[in-house]
Amino acid sequence: MKTVILAAGKGTRLKPLTDDRPKALVEVAGRPLLDHVFEQLVGVDISEFVVVVGHRKEQIVDRYGEEFDGIPITYAHQREQLGLAHALLQAEPHVDEPFALMLGDNVFRANIGDVVERQRRGDVDAAFLVEEVPIEEAGRYGVCRTSEDGEIVEVVEKPDDPPSNTVMTGFYTFSPAIFHACHLVQPSDRGEYELPDTIDLLLESGRTIDAIAMDGWRIDVGYPEDRDRAERRLRAEEEPVAAEGEPTTD
Numbered sequence: 286m287k288t289v290i291l292a293a294g295k296g297t298r299l300k301p302l303t304d305d306r307p308k309a310l311v312e313v314a315g316r317p318l319l320d321h322v323f324e325q326l327v328g329v330d331i332s333e334f335v336v337v338v339g340h341r342k343e344q345i346v347d348r349y350g351e352e353f354d355g356i357p358i359t360y361a362h363q364r365e366q367l368g369l370a371h372a373l374l375q376a377e378p379h380v381d382e383p384f385a386l387m388l389g390d391n392v393f394r395a396n397i398g399d400v401v402e403r404q405r406r407g408d409v410d411a412a413f414l415v416e417e418v419p420i421e422e423a424g425r426y427g428v429c430r431t432s433e434d435g436e437i438v439e440v441v442e443k444p445d446d447p448p449s450n451t452v453m454t455g456f457y458t459f460s461p462a463i464f465h466a467c468h469l470v471q472p473s474d475r476g477e478y479e480l481p482d483t484i485d486l487l488l489e490s491g492r493t494i495d496a497i498a499m500d501g502w503r504i505d506v507g508y509p510e511d512r513d514r515a516e517r518r519l520r521a522e523e524e525p526v527a528a529e530g531e532p533t534t535d
Contacts (some may be wrong), residue, residue: 286401286458288331289376290322292389293339293363298508307341309389310348313512314519319345321392321519323353329398331356331385335376339363368477374467381461388455388505392515394522395501397456403495404458410492411463411484413437414456416499426452427481429496437494442473442481451496453481454503462492 296308303311310317323334334353338345338360345360352358361375373386383404385397395414403412415429423444430439430448441448466486473479488494504515 286331286383286385286405287333287335287380288326288385288387289335289337289373289380290319290387290389291337291369291372292319292345293337293342293366293372294390295340295366296390299506299512302509302512306344307338309338310341310344311506311512313392313506314516314523317348318390318392318506319349322387322389323356325393325397326385326387327354327356329385329401334358335361335379335384336389337361337363337372337375339366339372366477368473369480370467370470370478370483373480373483374464374478377464377467380464383458383460386457386459390506391455391503392506392519393454393456393501393503394518395454395456395499395503396497399500400456400458400497403497404460408493409495410487411457411459411494412497413458413494414454414499415451415496416454416503417450418452420447420450423447423450423452428452431496435496437484437496438488440481440484440488442479454499455505456503460492462490463487466490 292309294308296303299311309319336358349358359379363372363375400412400414424447428441428444428447429437429451432438466483469486470478470483504511506512506515
């Protein structure tokens with residue numbers, strides 16, 4: 286299965302970390318965000334990375350070239366920043382089968398392999414990794430309403446009155462039907478082609494989308510304080526655990 290990675294953003298909210306680099310190359314624990322994204326995907330039998338680049342794209346291409354850890358990389362260019370659905374559409378010439386989609390500004394340590402396996406079973410049109418957050422925070426995200434059997438029936442982007450506390454995490458799988466929806470979706474009030482609006486078109490056409498509960502954690506690196514939080518989390522996981530009765534070393 287191929288994975289499309291959206292890495293075209295400028296990262297305006299991450300300034301000054303993005304003064305001289307694209308958002309996807311902001312370092313977390315000494316390594317670029319894209320390193321962390323690639324490494325999470327290497328373990329789930331991905332056949333190819335399709336990386337959508339845009340702002341300062343040459344820095345990404347120069348750093349990674351044609352492969353990462355033996356997995357080939359293809360680049361697609363988003364020339365204008367017109368939203369995630371528009372970015373995804375740039376990958377269409379390179380994808381003709383079910384695929385995974387990952388946002389290039391998230392650090393995951395989670396069960397993304399469960400989502401991939403759900404798609405590979407072949408009886409759903411898409412599967413999303415979702416998590417529950419406090420209801421007062423849900424309005425910051427794309428919020429999902431699900432049925433009793435775990436199918437997503439509605440997605441709302443950053444609602445004032447969230448219909449649930451279940452939110453999308455930035456990891457998805459889709460059939461190629463999503464590209465048809467990307468062609469049909471209309472720009473939002475802010476002039477962008479939004480991924481949640483595109484997903485709603487899929488649902489309106491009768492497509493089935495499963496919600497897979499996240500086991501683990503993820504941090505959306507949107508602001509410098511998010512980068513710092515992700516660094517603390519990663520470094521804490523790397524610290525050696527002392528045997529019982531033995532002190533840890535500094």
